[in-house]
Amino acid sequence: MKTDDQQILAQKPEQDSAQPKKHISNQITEGVIWKQLLVFFFPILFGTFFQQLYNTTDAVIVGKFVGKEALAAVGGPASTLINLLIGFFTGLSSGATVIISQYYGAGKSEDVKKTVHTAIALSIVGGAVIMTLGILFSGAALQAMSTPEEILQLSASYMRLYFLGVIPALIYNMGSGILRAVGDSKHPLYFLILSCLANIILDILFVTVLKMGVVGVAVATTLSQVISAIMVITILMKTQDSYKLYLREIRFSPVLLHNIIRIGLPAGIQSTMYSVSNLIIQSSINSFGTDTVAAWTAYGKVDGILWMVMGAYGVAITTFAGQNFGAGKYDRIKKSVRICLVMAALTSVLLSSIVIMGGRVFIGLFTDDADVVEIGLRIMRVISPSYVTYICIEILGGTARGCGEAIPPMLITAAGVCVLRVIWILTALPLRREVTTVAFSYPLTWTVTSILFILYYLKGNWLRRCRKLDLE
Secondary structure, three states: OOOHHHHHHHHOOOOOOOOHHHHHOOOOOOOOOHHHHHHHHHHHHHHHHHHHHHHHHHHHHHHHHHHHHHHHHOOOOOHHHHHHHHHHHHHHHHHHHHHHHHHHHHHHHHOOOHHHHHHHHHHHHHHHHHHHHHHHHHHHHHOOOOOOHHHHHHHHHHHHHHOHHHHHHHHHHHHHHHHHHHHHHHHHHHHHEEEEHHHHHHHHHHHHHHHOOHHHHHHHHHHHHHHHHHHHHHHHHHOOOOOOHHHOOOOOOOOHHHHHHHHHHHHHHHHHHHHHHHHHHHHHHOOOOHHHHHHHHHHHHHHHHHHHHHHHHHOOOOOOOOOHOOOOOOOHHHHHHHHHHHHHHHHHHHHHHHHHHOHHHHHHHHOOOOHHHHHHHHHHHHHHHHHHHHHHHHHHHHHHOOOOOHHHHHHHHHHHHHHHHHHHHHHHHHHHHHHHHHHHHHHHHHHHHHHHHHHHHOOOOHHHHHHHHHOO
């Protein structure tokens, strides 16, 4: 027997009679699929590009103007730990994006409104919890990861200052997710461009002019996050559509919070397991010394190109599937998956070629140390040719989540990526102790997990289960 909360989410979508037609002007549920995917995809892509530039600026400036120790401190174990906490909340908040996209596609304006206010309340409370945990346990966590002594204090200082600004960061992420859920991928792009420019200016001021080092980078990042949060809250308050935000109405709606958590928690757990496996990988990298940590950090920024593009495809297909599911257009979902897979495959092959051919130049942007560059190139030659093996994880998993199927994608990713990656590190690395052994864990686990997702998508009857709930 389903609970009341499940029945609310599962019921057949009905249009709110008072809801204005303008809310479907984004045409996600109409028009030529590949055109609509690209119209939605490119603003997300450019937005994630500026998000990557936002993060990369910190690494470039400290690497060039402070040193490889500062580069390792900002982008090594500290970054991995930050992603552990932020990633969990981002996964959790994806439940709000899915629910809002389904309600918006179905024309349920009152449910959209309540979900928006519940989502913002969740970002505030979640941010407060993460800030507290991050400030209290940063030092101990870094020590547990065997962080090299020469970067330990720098990393701890960076993390504590970063977590001071985590509430506005989560508000921005949630607000951007709300906008994308209703088909607005342009405003998040504009906000990221402005906050990125602010971050670059503040980085230059604090690091190169005021000589504040790693502390300056953290302060610049925090201030930039405040700016982005203010912008996204402002646009949500100004809209006249069903997702309009009223500050006095920010509170939890128990039924909708349950639905958000029901869909978002598996994604949050999945992200956490990703991060835990990356913590183990980072600990292995730390044991090779500062040069390898710096090289791993530099390549990670280059590798961010893949995550940037595939993440944009993932957001696009999740929202696309969510709105079309809410509108009852199931055949359109299947067609969009095929089209999105082709586009992602072509893009991944192109990215592999660009990264491999420009490897030395890309790594050289972060450091002039010859040893660090050479280690980075060795890592790159193992991981970059295999980008295409990742696309099914993002596209097929995102589609299922967009339709409300959250647990199976989490279990597949947990087994195929996280568990297998840890097993590889614990068994293969002692036998062949080289950084390339660590790097090989990525193409190995991407390939296995993609095969599992293909089998699930073709044989798992996931859409039939979602449709059955939809009709009850």
